[in-house]
Amino acid sequence: MSAATAIYPPDRVSLREVGLRDGLQLVRTFPSTEAKRRWIEAEIRAGVRHFEVGSFLPAGRFPQFADIHEIIETVAAHDGARSAALVLNERGAEDALRTNVDEIVCVVSATEEHSQANARRSRDDAIALIGRIRAMRDAAGHEALINVGLSMAFGCSIAGAVDPDEVLRLVDLLLEAGAETIGLADTVGYAGPRQIGELAGQARTRMGRVPLGIHLHDTRGLGLANASAALDVGVRLLDASLGGLGGCPFAPGATGNIVFEDLVFLCETNGFSTGIDLDALAQAREIAEASMPGEIFQGALAQAGAPANMSWRAAP
Amino acid sequence: MSAATAIYPPDRVSLREVGLRDGLQLVRTFPSTEAKRRWIEAEIRAGVRHFEVGSFLPAGRFPQFADIHEIIETVAAHDGARSAALVLNERGAEDALRTNVDEIVCVVSATEEHSQANARRSRDDAIALIGRIRAMRDAAGHEALINVGLSMAFGCSIAGAVDPDEVLRLVDLLLEAGAETIGLADTVGYAGPRQIGELAGQARTRMGRVPLGIHLHDTRGLGLANASAALDVGVRLLDASLGGLGGCPFAPGATGNIVFEDLVFLCETNGFSTGIDLDALAQAREIAEASMPGEIFQGALAQAGAPANMSWRAAP
Numbered sequence: 001m002s003a004a005t006a007i008y009p010p011d012r013v014s015l016r017e018v019g020l021r022d023g024l025q026l027v028r029t030f031p032s033t034e035a036k037r038r039w040i041e042a043e044i045r046a047g048v049r050h051f052e053v054g055s056f057l058p059a060g061r062f063p064q065f066a067d068i069h070e071i072i073e074t075v076a077a078h079d080g081a082r083s084a085a086l087v088l089n090e091r092g093a094e095d096a097l098r099t100n101v102d103e104i105v106c107v108v109s110a111t112e113e114h115s116q117a118n119a120r121r122s123r124d125d126a127i128a129l130i131g132r133i134r135a136m137r138d139a140a141g142h143e144a145l146i147n148v149g150l151s152m153a154f155g156c157s158i159a160g161a162v163d164p165d166e167v168l169r170l171v172d173l174l175l176e177a178g179a180e181t182i183g184l185a186d187t188v189g190y191a192g193p194r195q196i197g198e199l200a201g202q203a204r205t206r207m208g209r210v211p212l213g214i215h216l217h218d219t220r221g222l223g224l225a226n227a228s229a230a231l232d233v234g235v236r237l238l239d240a241s242l243g244g245l246g247g248c249p250f251a252p253g254a255t256g257n258i259v260f261e262d263l264v265f266l267c268e269t270n271g272f273s274t275g276i277d278l279d280a281l282a283q284a285r286e287i288a289e290a291s292m293p294g295e296i297f298q299g300a301l302a303q304a305g306a307p308a309n310m311s312w313r314a315a316p
Numbered sequence: 317m318s319a320a321t322a323i324y325p326p327d328r329v330s331l332r333e334v335g336l337r338d339g340l341q342l343v344r345t346f347p348s349t350e351a352k353r354r355w356i357e358a359e360i361r362a363g364v365r366h367f368e369v370g371s372f373l374p375a376g377r378f379p380q381f382a383d384i385h386e387i388i389e390t391v392a393a394h395d396g397a398r399s400a401a402l403v404l405n406e407r408g409a410e411d412a413l414r415t416n417v418d419e420i421v422c423v424v425s426a427t428e429e430h431s432q433a434n435a436r437r438s439r440d441d442a443i444a445l446i447g448r449i450r451a452m453r454d455a456a457g458h459e460a461l462i463n464v465g466l467s468m469a470f471g472c473s474i475a476g477a478v479d480p481d482e483v484l485r486l487v488d489l490l491l492e493a494g495a496e497t498i499g500l501a502d503t504v505g506y507a508g509p510r511q512i513g514e515l516a517g518q519a520r521t522r523m524g525r526v527p528l529g530i531h532l533h534d535t536r537g538l539g540l541a542n543a544s545a546a547l548d549v550g551v552r553l554l555d556a557s558l559g560g561l562g563g564c565p566f567a568p569g570a571t572g573n574i575v576f577e578d579l580v581f582l583c584e585t586n587g588f589s590t591g592i593d594l595d596a597l598a599q600a601r602e603i604a605e606a607s608m609p610g611e612i613f614q615g616a617l618a619q620a621g622a623p624a625n626m627s628w629r630a631a632p
Binding site for chain 1: 471505506509510511534535536540541544545571578582585586587615616619620622624
């Protein structure tokens, strides 16, 4: 069994909390380091194990991630909990490899147009960078997993429709470059369940034992329908954020990531045990919400509660 | 081909607008008759053809439905548009059969507990009533379809979990009693996609050529995931309301029916043509919203817009 399949086993669902990274990129108020710590610890108590905690970027431009070293240590202090951090270049990778981070997240755009506009590099260059970061990781003897997110994989706000065969070609190139986990991202919430099922199903076949993740936004209301379609075709690794924190950079005021609590409910009702206790998760949500006054936390379960006929205490 | 399959053909999706009935049961401000007329006509321009317009109930207690005769005539004035109205007893059925209403909607609870608490009659009595209403319809030579909604079919706020076999048994009894269309309702939003797929799939097999509808609430965020699961198992008749109008009587502040616009987007992205123009539907939403100041209209598409890479003009 490879490291990646040990961490994200194919026979159960793993949920990644991305609110502390993707979420904090779009909020106006940033939680203090202490607030982040309480947020993470509350989610760990609820059973959450995977946290994307920030980006290795200049703290001057991204003050919300200035405390990334402390936050990685916060996660590292808890047995079984794992941190992931975004890295955009070799300098970021160097910084990451000097920490206890468990996962290095890199992003490649599915379209050339978005790659140039967003990262100011071609897709080929972005893929070559993955190869170099993988080599740096290997040379350092570091255990961090190389997780590559393929953004705009289901539709692009610049290029429009995205050819699924092109996405699969990029998946092959990422595997060659050394990606150990690949996430297909519906960055702007263009996807529908049929599209998710078809492309994720084909990507899984292509990827063999390499875990396939799905990163969904609820921009057009289909986030959980898409998550359900992904589960249907065997995807077992999904991103979400508490309260759906994080909007959509291309649709002001729109909802962002799929809501972690609601995703837990979806998984459990579809028969997938998440190991996550919804009551404890609700407490974590309160802690996160209190640390960011004025930010909108989405979520149906938070409003309506779980069905009265079900127990949502996680199995021991 | 039976009347019901001519109206709700098995080879394409039919969407029923229930906001003027289910929606108006839970709002505080009621639109004027003229506002309802403009709302309906705007939706007809967008391509909507099926409207649940109200209930035959004492106008003293339900002033929002006092104009039901005029609203039925509003719909009847448009070729191809069809009205449906709720009937709770024989007196209501008599009233309905004196109008041009195209569909008589009756409701039976899936659980004995909810039947007694909500309708103050047993399920057996409720089913016997369907038989008598069907006989009244036949005797009157009226063409109104008998559409029975089975409420709490996926979970009950009083009884808790609902045995799917019990629901299927009730479906059989409703068919015997003369129901011409049966809708399974997730009245309190307890269902998940797997449950919807399994029960709706079995019900369809049971019902043969009788159309099966699905009435979903988004109370716990899974409304569209459930709709997608229903489409997956061949359900082609779905209820929704513009802006998700109508809450949940058992969860104050919670979202209500699934959002009509978002359901259109789901259907289209899953490859089902609805014949509905989303731009024109957005105009209808504005009209409805303006007629009910202070009411909350939900909806992701209304906030974020349709994806830029797609045209949402309905095919001619």
